[in-house]
């Protein structure tokens with residue numbers, strides 16, 4: 001089953017949007033299989049954002065993501081990687097569509113509330129980076145037959 005990695009960033013936590021953000025993935029029908037609340041180490045932040053290390057905003061990005069707690073999650077479901085990106089919206093909240101998380105709650109690219117893996121391979125890398133195998137829960141919600149044929 002497909003899985004994706006999502007992290008509610010420090011701005012999402014500070015603005016008390018954790019419940020609202022989780023609700024959107026829950027009510028859509030995806031299944032939560034991993035969840036933790038943590039202060040991110042500099043090492044984890046640099047590994048997570050390794051692909052951006054040459055970008056001018058890399059330093060401030062690492063500074064920000066390590067500045068206050070985040071909620072790290074793994075969600076499961078058919079097509080969850082692409083669907084989660086749609087629910088999250090465009091990287092820049094100012095151009096993100098209304099109805100998306102960033103479109104509804106953000107105004108600045110450096111404060112875009114949530115990270116979501118951009119492809120299935122990235123999801124696998126990020127899940128392995130943030131979670132140990134035993135921290136992920138394999139389970140079948142009872143309502144599965146009401147969500148999928």
Ligand SMILES: Nc1ncnc2c1ncn2[C@@H]1O[C@@H]2COP(=O)(O)O[C@H]2[C@H]1O
Nearest residue numbers: 052057061091109110111112114115116
């Ligand atoms: N100019 C920028 N272009 C793209 N991403 C940026 C920029 N400035 C800051 N960022 C952040 O870099 C992050 C990289 O991936 P995220 O999906 O976590 O969300 C992005 C933004 O929060």
